[in-house]
Amino acid sequence: MKEPSRPSPAPELRTGQMLHFGSLFALLVVVTFVWGLLGKPSCIAFWTAVAFPILHQVWVWLAWRIELKNSAISNTIGFKGYLITFFVLFSGRFLSLAWLAFQDLGSLGLNNSAIALLTLCLLLPGLYAMYSVQRYFGMARAAGGDHFDTRYRNAPLVKDGIFRFTENGMYLYAFLLFWAIAIGFNSSAALLVAAFSHAYIWVHFYATEKPDMEYLYAPPNI
Numbered sequence: 001m002k003e004p005s006r007p008s009p010a011p012e013l014r015t016g017q018m019l020h021f022g023s024l025f026a027l028l029v030v031v032t033f034v035w036g037l038l039g040k041p042s043c044i045a046f047w048t049a050v051a052f053p054i055l056h057q058v059w060v061w062l063a064w065r066i067e068l069k070n071s072a073i074s075n076t077i078g079f080k081g082y083l084i085t086f087f088v089l090f091s092g093r094f095l096s097l098a099w100l101a102f103q104d105l106g107s108l109g110l111n112n113s114a115i116a117l118l119t120l121c122l123l124l125p126g127l128y129a130m131y132s133v134q135r136y137f138g139m140a141r142a143a144g145g146d147h148f149d150t151r152y153r154n155a156p157l158v159k160d161g162i163f164r165f166t167e168n169g170m171y172l173y174a175f176l177l178f179w180a181i182a183i184g185f186n187s188s189a190a191l192l193v194a195a196f197s198h199a200y201i202w203v204h205f206y207a208t209e210k211p212d213m214e215y216l217y218a219p220p221n222i
Contacts, residue, residue, distance in 0.1 A: 008218065010068035011211045020061065020207035024054070024200065031196050041189045042103040049096040049193045056089035057204045064147045064212055079140075079148045086143045097178055097193055101185030108188045115186055122180035125162075129173035132161025142170060146216055153216055171201050 028050075035046060063082050067073040073082050110118070133142050136158045146152035162169035175198045182190035 008215060010215055011065060013062075013065045013069070015065075016207035016211050017061070020203055023203040023207070027196055027199055027203075031192060034192055035189070038107070038188050038192070041107060042100055045096070045100040045103045046189055046193065049093075049100040049190070050196060052089060052092040052096045053197045053200050056086070056093060057200065057208075059085060059089055060144060060204070061208045064144055064208065067147050068212065068215070074148055079145070082148070083140060083143055087139075093178070093197065094181070097181050097190055097197075098185070100193060101181055101187040101190035104185070104187040104189040106186045108183070108186045108191060110183070110186050115183060119180050119184040122176045122183060125173045126175070126177035126180055129162045129169045130177070132163060133170055133174065136160040136163065147212065168205075171205060175201060 031050060035041075040046075063073050063085075067082075073079070077085075133139065138145075141152050141155065157167075162173055166172050178194035178197050179191070182194045
């Protein structure tokens with residue numbers, strides 16, 4: 001059955017990207033300045049941990065927009081290939097941050113009680129958000145499955161788990177896991193990268209995801 005046409009063309013590759021790269025540049029200026037104030041710790045580990053969020057989100061931007069334009073991702077590496085790359089880069093965000101945090105262990109100067117309390121407060125909602133995504137939303141859908149398969153677009157709005165409290169549990173709460181890693185290792189450098197990663201995912205939301213959602217979920221022309 002032919003899919004109903006949509007009232008507007010798919011977002012162009014460049015749509016929202018002035019906001020994306022302008023915000024990224026501003027964030028990197030701030031990150032570089034604060035890293036300098038911290039004494040420029042663990043140079044290789046630090047910039048590797050910064051690079052993974054950028055590589056991940058640039059990959060998602062390119063893959064989504066190319067797919068919406070001409071289905072080139074589906075016709076080459078396929079949705080499975082996209083997902084593998086997505087989750088390799090996503091895992092890299094956690095692993096590179098943990099590596100940095102280990103290299104910079106103890107620099108934040110918190111006592112053990114504060115570390116335990118703060119880490120628990122960050123870890124619990126973060127883990128609950130990830131569980132909710134897996135249990136009620138599905139990782140493939142969370143990774144942008146609606147750009148590749150119309151079945152995801154017809155799925156009902158999730159109102160269970162963390163999504164009872166917010167429509168965007170992934171960005172609001174799941175990213176607290178990065179903060180938990182930084183606090184757990186008592187690392188100021190990792191905390192800076194966690195803040196960058198959390199801010200940058202909201203740039204992705206407004207610059208890339210929101211325009212795509214407005215297209216994908218617009219009422220079709222029958």
